[in-house]
Amino acid sequence: MELGDEILSVEHIYKVFGTRPGEAMEMLEAGKNKDDVFQETGQVVGVFDASFSVKKGEIFVIMGLSGSGKSTMVRLFNRLIEPTSGKIFLNGNEITGLTDKELLSVRRRDMSMVFQSFALMPHLTVLDNAAFGLAVSDVGEQERNRRAREALEQVGLKGHEYSFPHQLSGGMQQRVGLARALTNDPSILLMDEAFSALDPLIRTEMQDELIRLQAEQQRTIIFISHDLDEAIRIGHRIAIMEGGRVVQVGTPQEILNNPASEYVEAFFKGVDSSKVLRAGDVARFDAEVVVGEPQPGVAPPAPYAFVTDDDHRFVGLIDSTVNGEGASPRTLAPDQLRTITFDTPLHEVLDIAASVPYPLPVLTQEGVLHGTLSKDAILKSLSHH
Amino acid sequence: MSELTILDPFQVLHVPLGDWVEASLQYLVDNFRGVFRAVRWPIDQVLNGIEGLLQSVPPTIGILLGSLLGWQVAGRRMGIFCAFTLILLGLVGVWSESMTTLSLVLTAVFFCGLFGVPLGILCARHDRLEKAVRPVLDAMQTLPAFVYLVPVVMLFGIGNVPGVLVTIVFALPPLVRLTNLGIRQVPADKIEAARAFGCTPGQMLRRVQLPLATPTIMAGFNQTLMLSLSMVVIASMISVGGLGQMVLRGIGRLDMGLATVGGLGLVLLAIFLDRLTQAMGERSAVAGDHRRWFQKGPLGLFLGLFGIGKIKPQAEQQS
Ligand SMILES: Nc1ncnc2c1ncn2[C@@H]1O[C@H](COP(=O)(O)OP(=O)(O)OP(=O)(O)O)[C@@H](O)[C@H]1O
């Protein structure tokens, strides 16, 4: 996946809810935490010194327990909630401090939002709902209906244009919500627990849909979730929030392998690591590797040896486990073998590994031998987490 | 003569409230004649317009139009019901009086809507304004009409226009209250969504708040209409014509027949208007959900028959 530059970045952003944020800010600067501040001043800290950036074209998931400030965080991005202090940059331009008019244009053009409660307009048809953002921007009726129809088709709602939201199921309503956000063709899609209200089956379906749409259109998506499986499934990178703070940002694998704190570790405890880890994360370089043609008659030191050419490209495997009188090791070419690429999820590797006797060669996209994966290694890596 | 005694101090201690009120009224009458005339003028215009229209329509046509209106708004059964009540009004011989009363009521409702809805919207937006307005509305509703009947007569004279004014005072509060309530009750997530898509406050009002508050606002109109009707008899004390006058005269002359006929007319008119506006409220509640059905329904057919093409483009869009 090609990721471009940063599209959105936040620097030391704070949000304090209440009438005396100044007091709370002083306490925070003095090193007090969210609970202390609440007990002493009654001010609620929503977001607490958050700094991170989102790259163009990625699905960035913000995760955390209830009340950790996720919703507050996304609403700071389009300034539905005003930050108490700190800066937010969109494409390098500061959006904290924009005038009302400029802010409107950011909301109309650059960021659209999908809500947990769908928040569709009950008095508008599906088509009018999908066209809502454009109608607000005074786009002509024909143009806006055309684009709304396109978006509805993308989310699989063709034919429902003239239904009203209450006539649709929850999953379909959220598709309308998604279409409404897509119609504006925003560069950033903000999704606040967009799929949390849906049942598990529909939810998986919508996640796939989102992944597909994102792959097609290379849109930046900031997705809020309190569900780790969801985060891992769709997220390229995950930010973990705790009590208003962002405690760790990284790919699922990075976080799983190096949790920044006990909180994060506890968070990842229940997760099925075979779904997070990929072959490349656990592949080792512990097998025998022979460069160039194997010498006939020279038995390799290990039961299996991997052969690469001078550019480290994988060209075959020497199998010395052949039984029988005077049997000599045989060489297997890559097309006689099962090979896997390094980004194959581990749970898909399990099956393959079980079906062959030799350690699996793990290759990069270019065919370079990245490492090997024996059954032992797989089991070890799974039990380790 | 009278001295201050503990047991009855009010022989001497006395606040001449009545005198003050009278003096200030006199002052108003003397100095602000122009203002009151200016207030009279628009009410007069609207009232004359509506009454002229209603009185000029022959009863048969009136009944026909009324029933068609009912049909349009709430289906065939409502149409038949409207026809029935209107015919009954004609049969008991109060058609013309009914039209006078109807025009008074409609004028009052028109002005209530003109001021009440915007005031309600403002109240919904500004908590402090709502706090300030609420006791005033309470006073308007609870103050006996007789109390302000006299000053209104002193300031505006007698006749239909002051009658409408008195009615407005009494009938305005529920519309303001319900408009305020309806707008405040719009779910917060819809408001947030509208903001997220870049609505200005004006767009928010037009595209989200008012449409979602419409059923509640319509209930406010219904209440205002009913209260206006209930003021008719009291207003007739300052020589407002129509059904109220019949009742009042009947009471004055102990003419049970006249009073009963006038009363029955009022009741019929009330039922007619209540059902119609209630249906309108429901329609707008449902209109949110079934506008398409509504465009296609008997209304579309009906308007089509009369060659009003407004519905057409949308009907085409659906196919
Ligand atoms: N408008 C508000 N006024 C006061 N406090 C608020 C407001 N909005 C949020 N908070 C507080 O800020 C904190 C973070 O809330 P937020 O809604 O961002 O959490 P969340 O991570 O989205 O939780 P959930 O998963 O339940 O949606 C909470 O303690 C909450 O009580």
Ligand SMILES: [Mg+2]
């Ligand atoms: Mg939330």
